[in-house]
Amino acid sequence: MTATLERPVADSRQAPGTAAEGPARPDYAHWAVSAAAGAGVLAASTSLNGVIEPWTWFGPVFNTVLPVMIAMSLARTLRLPGLVTLLAGLLALGGCLTSRFVPDQSILGVIPGPGTGVQLQILLNHAEDTVTSQAAPVLPGAGIFLVTCAAIGLIAIAVDTLATTLRMPAVSGIGLLALMVVPAVVKPLGVGMVPFLLTVAAYLLLLGCAQWREGLLAASADTGSTGYLGRGLAVGAAAVAVTVLLPLAIPGFNSGAFPQGARLNVWGSSSGLNPAVTLGNDLRNPAGFGRVTYATNSPEPVYLRAVTLEDFAGQRWEPDQRRDEREPGLQGMGSESVRSAGEFGATAFTRINTDSYTSPWLLAPYAPVSVASLNGRWTWDPKNLSILSYDGGTSVRQEYEVISTLPDLTEERLSAIRPAPKGAVAPVFTELPEDTPGIVLETTEEVTGRLRNPYDQAIAIQNFLRSRDFTYSVDAPVEGGYDGSSMGVMARFLETRAGYCVHYAGTMAVMARAAGIPSRVAVGYTPGSTTGDLEAGPDGMELREFAVDSRNAHAWPELYFNGVGWVRFEPTPSRGVVPDYAQTITSPFNVRVDDYDNLNPGAADVPQGTAADPEATAAAAADPAAAQSRAAAAGTAVAAGLLLALLPLLIRSARTASRRRRVLSGGGPGAAAAAWVQTTEAAGDYGHPALPTDTPRAFSQRLRADAGLHGPAAVSLERLQRAFEREEYAGPEAAPAAGAGVALLAAPAASWDDVTAVTAALRERSSLPARLRARFFPRSLLRPTR
Known part of the structure; x- marks a missing residue:
């Protein structure tokens, strides 16, 4: 390698980093080399598609690399020293990151100001949560964008410095190779041939531009060609050979070689919809970002439930694994009453394909009585019927079949049920911590104080949370620790009356306990949307296929009714599907099957004025400017459709x-x-x-x-x-x-x-x-x- 990088320096030629004797010819060819270096970095970054999904990350990366290349090229045009050129690139990178990710805390939009460090720490924490709790492809959040843009920007500076300032273009390929290491070991199919070939082509372009530049400099110094292209191709061929052959000898690369199949899982096998971290962050960044499909003969689309949260004490709510109480074998799940309901009542058959969803908790409709065709060793909890891997396995790329009960729940049946006697369920489902905020208890008394029937109390709480006084929002709660669980968060939610499903579900569960109804919070996915495909089930049954992804991540409360069991409610407005038995004429909200719970920070809030809200409709009609704006937007959409x-x-x-x-x-x-x-x-x-x-x-x-x-x-x-x-x-x-x-x-x-x-x-x-x-x-x- 050392011999490859050495260059003879004649007396009449300017050596890198030294001053030439006599007037030097202006060197404008460095612009071409820098452009080729930037193109190489962008080409190598295309391999990240599949690590971050979808292509939304490419725009921020491009807008970061371009100013950095321009700043460094301008510094060279002004004949500034190499160290100053490097500093110009770093300053340009810092300005780009500041203007994009912390503009509110900046000075003039590009200079970090007061509060920048705090906001950066929040974004870095989000990026850390993404890395530790997700499997590729991860959600395109602001935190992971910040890390990606910063890393690629630094690589661009390194590649340009090596290729242009130090005039070592062959060595600059190391930066491109480093950029492809992450997708090579994270993506299931490696880098992919198209990004790999794009990067190779861009690298050869970089070598060619550098050779052309060296030829111009050599001509001005009356020296021969430096042979950069030939030596660069030799180094490049050696590097490609090493990257293709080396993974074959490394343990963990078990599905082909770079760039097509290296699959070393450096993040571990237990990442997914993981409620063990702060619940709000986990719902915002679920590892099951890849699509999960299920086919069922249920008359209604089903909720896919992973786990429940029962212990509401502490600063964050976590599932209790209860490993000592769990039972093996998934063929005869549930209590005797649950199994008898499956034998004498209606059941649903559901076939689930998890694809890239990975978690130690298994997705299943409630209440499961049998799970078949599942790989690995799994156990189930008699208290909540959650299914957990016994030996550290994962749900990734599993296809299994679940038989679950379909209880016959109606408003009349539930309204006739009296309060559950003491001891009907474990104490963990009824306990409230001593530090339960007063606003929770007072609000519960105001909403349910004159009601004694558990069903009436549950409906009153649900309708209270779904009323126009509350706003669905994923932006307002994020600051000040509000983006999570705990009793303090529920208290702030009742004060601000703005939040998302975590807050609605947790608050209804806590208020139900305050009213004397056992409760818990379930974590999983809403029914999703139909794909339009039909599958064949056992005994010729017809199964409708549905698909869910991270946008369907959801939390909802389950309340216990004596003699019936755990019953799902939906307090989150405009999210989830309100069951028939929980719909009342006082609920002002429509429901839908394809119900994405948008949990990404920065997404627009969902307004309460929907088509079912007559006041909002009247207000909109009374605003001629808004009506004109909508008409213009509709006209533009129609014109665009016709043009297309x-x-x-x-x-x-x-x-x-x-x-x-x-x-x-x-x-x-x-x-x-x-x-x-x-x-x-x-x-x-x-x-x-x-x-x-x-x-x-x-x-x-x-x-x-x-x-x-x-x-x-x-x-x-x-x-x-x-x-x-x-x-x-x-x-x-x-x-x-x-x-x-x-x-x-x-x-x-x-x-x-x-x-x-x-x-x-x-x-x-x-x-x-x-x-x-x-x-x-x-x-x-x-x-x-x-």
């Missing part, structure tokens, strides 16, 4: 007009070919495409037969064919020969009228759907004729 729908037609018309001008220009070179291509594409648009093996004559004969062309249209088609053959195959100096050759060379030139005649005949002999497809969605745009 007409885009194929416009492209096809423009191409047809270009060919028509060529044909009508006097029959110059290429005119016959343009007419023939237009004809063959029109035939393909109307359902008669040319085959790859077709000669012009074979295609012409088949088209006449298939499309029923005769008369003038057939004559025009033959004229177009013969004109194309003459232009394509007969040289300009070819002499007429006997027979067919004479006819070929003597054929008259085709005209645009022939194209029009054939096209009109094809259109007349086509059905209406075929005509519409040919005009608005021509297949020739996807498969143009060569």
Whole structure:
């Protein structure tokens, strides 16, 4: 490596970092090298797609790398020392990060100001939670964006410094390689061939630009070529060989080699929807960001439940694993009453595919009585029917089948149930800590004070939280520790009356206990959205498929009713699905099946004025400015839709007009070919495409037969064919020969009228759907004729 980097320095040539003797020629070629270095960093960063999902991260990265490259190039243009150039890049990076991630705490938008450190610490904590609690691909949050932009910005500075300032472009490839290490070991399929090839191409471009620059500098010093390109290619080939072969000898790379299959899991196997961390952060950044699908014969879409929280003491609520009380074997789950409900009542069959969701807690509809086809050793908790891995296993890429009960719950049945007797459930489901805030107890008394029936109390609490006095928000709660659980958080929620599902579910559970109803908080996913696919279940049953992802992460309360068991309620407005037995005429909210609980910081708050809110509707109608704005937005959307729908037609018309001008220009070179291509594409648009093996004559004969062309249209088609053959195959100096050759060379030139005649005949002999497809969605745009 040392020999590769050494360069002889002649007396007449300026060495890196030294002053030249005499006036030096201006070096503007460094701009090209810096541009190539930036392109290389951006190309290598494309491998991060799949580590962070989706491409939302690329814009911030691009807007970070570009100013850094420009700042360093300007410093070199001003002939500043190399150390000052490096400092300029670092300052530009700091300004970009400040303006993007902490603008409110900055001075003039780019200089860190008071409070910057605190806000950065919050973002770094979010990034740490993302790394420790998620499996790739992770959520595109502000914290992980900050770390990504900072890391790639530093790599860009290093690559540019090596390639341009120190004039060591071959070594700068180490920075590109370092950028691809993370996706190589984290992504299930490695870096991927496309990002890898893009990076290699960008690296070769960098070497070529550096060689060109060195050639210019060498010419000014009357020295020979430095041979950077050859040495760079040698170093690059060696580096690629090492990166491909080295993982084969490293334990943990168990599914191929870099860049296609290195799968060393450096984060461990127990990451997912993990309530052991602060619940708000965990719901905001669930590891199950990848899609989870389930197919069920349940008449209603099901909630997928991972675990429940019962102990409301402490600064954060965590699930009690109760490993000493858990039972093995998932074929006979549940209490005797639960199993009997499955034997004599309705049951649901659900097939779940976890894909990239990874957690020691298993997703299942409530209440499960049997789980089959599951890999690993799993146990279940008799108190809450949660399913936990016994040996540190994970739910990732599992496909299993769950049979769960469907209790017959109605408003009449629940309203007839009296309060549960003491000892009906374990004390952990009824206990309230001594430091329960007074506002919780006082609010519960105000809402349920004159009610004695548990069902009436539960409905009153649910309707109170779903009223217009509360606002669903993921922005307001974040500061000051409000973004989490604990009794203090519930108290602040009742004061501010703004929060998201964690606060609504926790508050209803606490208020239910204060009213004497046993409660717990369930953590999992709302039903999601249907994919439209159907699967076959056992005994010929038909299963509808649904999909959920991190946007469906949710928390909801479960209340205990004597003789029935645990019953789900939905206090979070505009989120989740309110069960039929919990819907009342006082609830002002509609429900929906595809119900994303947007838990990402920075997402817009969900307003309380929905279509079911007459006051909000009237207020909106009374605001002419708002109505005009909505009308303008609707008009813009309609115009954009029409433009998109007409885009194929416009492209096809423009191409047809270009060919028509060529044909009508006097029959110059290429005119016959343009007419023939237009004809063959029109035939393909109307359902008669040319085959790859077709000669012009074979295609012409088949088209006449298939499309029923005769008369003038057939004559025009033959004229177009013969004109194309003459232009394509007969040289300009070819002499007429006997027979067919004479006819070929003597054929008259085709005209645009022939194209029009054939096209009109094809259109007349086509059905209406075929005509519409040919005009608005021509297949020739996807498969143009060569």
